[in-house]
Amino acid sequence: MDALINKRIKEVLKGDQNAFAEIVELFQDKLYRICYRMLGNQHEAEDIAQEAFVRAFINIHTFDTNRKFSTWLYRIGTNLCIDRIRKKKPDYYLDAEVVGTEGLNMYSQIASKEELPEQEVLKMEMQDRVQYEISRLPDKYRAVIVLKYMEDLPLQEISDILEMPLGTVKTRIHRGREALRKQLSNM
Amino acid sequence: MNNCPDHIVHYMHEHLDGDISREHELELQAHLTSCTTCQQHMNELSKVAVFVQSASHITAPSGFVEGVIARMPKETSQVGMKRWFHSHPLLTAAALFMILMSASLFSSFNDDQQFSFTKQPNIVVEGERVIVPAGETVNGDIVVKNGDLQIDGDVNGDVTVINGTQYTASTANVTGEIEEINQVFDWLWYKMKSITKEIMSSFDKAEK
Numbered sequence: 435m436d437a438l439i440n441k442r443i444k445e446v447l448k449g450d451q452n453a454f455a456e457i458v459e460l461f462q463d464k465l466y467r468i469c470y471r472m473l474g475n476q477h478e479a480e481d482i483a484q485e486a487f488v489r490a491f492i493n494i495h496t497f498d499t500n501r502k503f504s505t506w507l508y509r510i511g512t513n514l515c516i517d518r519i520r521k522k523k524p525d526y527y528l529d530a531e532v533v534g535t536e537g538l539n540m541y542s543q544i545a546s547k548e549e550l551p552e553q554e555v556l557k558m559e560m561q562d563r564v565q566y567e568i569s570r571l572p573d574k575y576r577a578v579i580v581l582k583y584m585e586d587l588p589l590q591e592i593s594d595i596l597e598m599p600l601g602t603v604k605t606r607i608h609r610g611r612e613a614l615r616k617q618l619s620n621m
Numbered sequence: 622m623n624n625c626p627d628h629i630v631h632y633m634h635e636h637l638d639g640d641i642s643r644e645h646e647l648e649l650q651a652h653l654t655s656c657t658t659c660q661q662h663m664n665e666l667s668k669v670a671v672f673v674q675s676a677s678h679i680t681a682p683s684g685f686v687e688g689v690i691a692r693m694p695k696e697t698s699q700v701g702m703k704r705w706f707h708s709h710p711l712l713t714a715a716a717l718f719m720i721l722m723s724a725s726l727f728s729s730f731n732d733d734q735q736f737s738f739t740k741q742p743n744i745v746v747e748g749e750r751v752i753v754p755a756g757e758t759v760n761g762d763i764v765v766k767n768g769d770l771q772i773d774g775d776v777n778g779d780v781t782v783i784n785g786t787q788y789t790a791s792t793a794n795v796t797g798e799i800e801e802i803n804q805v806f807d808w809l810w811y812k813m814k815s816i817t818k819e820i821m822s823s824f825d826k827a828e829k
Contacts, residue, residue, distance in 0.1 A: 454693070458689045462681040463678075463681050465681075466680070484688050488689060491694075564673060564675060567672075567673075583673040584673065584676055589640070611670075614669040614673065615665045615666055
């Protein structure tokens with residue numbers, strides 16, 4: 435796998451864009467999944483994951499082929515996600531009336547920052563519930579939980595991706611796990 | 622739970638991360654058998670892992686790769702050209718030849734800013750104007766560069782004026798073609814014509 439990736443990267447470095455398309459093909463699902471779990475929105479996840487691939491392409495000459503490509507790629511992806519979460523700017527007006535409704539504006543469409551009423555949560559499908567609970571986590575815990583449990587990555591790799599000491603990764607996973615435990619205690 | 626040592630919870634996480642030491646593991650197990658609160662805590666933490674992992678494995682939407690390619694910066698023209706050169710070596714050589722040839726033609730057009738004309742007997746030169754006087758007959762072609770040509774008499778041949786104007790009097794009589802060249806492209810066309818003419822004539826000579 436790594437040998438194949440490195441071969442493709444060498445071709446990309448020689449200017450062959452088609453070789454990069456193959457790399458995208460190989461990693462699209464994983465990177466998209468991470469972005470989707472972090473952002474909780476399909477359109478944003480697609481946008482950010484594609485942006486991550488474009489940045490990887492532009493900066494491919496900075497990639498050290500002795501290292502793992504996925505780690506490098508996921509770092510670009512998670513950084514973009516964290517940036518997006520932190521400076522999320524509304525790109526639509528909340529006051530705008532929703533098309534096809536009477537008197538409903540965008541305020542009624544956004545996920546409320548407040549917790550949902552308990553009976554609403556219990557009615558959720560399991561899949562939505564998982565995503566909902568993850569999106570309630572603070573973003574610094576969210577990244578480690580997504581990488582640890584959804585991608586099943588070893589702690590050392592998570593530490594490489596997020597560029598933080600192994601100890602910090604462990605602490606965040608512990609806290610994230612405790613936070614989820616509290617969130618789920620009503621299940 | 623309040624009576625339990627803090628490090629027990631820490632051991633639980635170590636256990637879940639799979640990097641717990643043997644002693645910690647034994648201490649944790651011993652504690653869990655005796656403390657129901659911690660047992661429940663441990664249970665809930667294990668459930669968290671199962672819960673999060675139950676998320677289905679989603680895949681990237683279709684058209685994802687195409688989307689990435691559309692957003693990628695266009696290949697630098699350098700790379701594109703390199704690839705083209707590799708796949709068309711003959712055309713590359715031809716193109717290179719053309720570029721060099723046209724460069725030499727252009728430079729000769731720009732360099733030839735001097736007034737010059739074909740030497741023929743019985744023509745008169747006044748400053749930068751060549752005159753074929755009335756009543757005189759010139760046998761042969763006349764080419765004037767960077768000057769005007771005034772024809773009052775007869776010319777038995779072609780007349781070409783480059784970067785200038787030619788004036789023909791009503792008494793004038795030119796048997797060949799009259800041409801004025803003031804543009805680069807006209808100049809090129811003229812050059813190419815004269816080159817082919819030369820080649821043709823050398824062929825004719827060879828045949829003879």
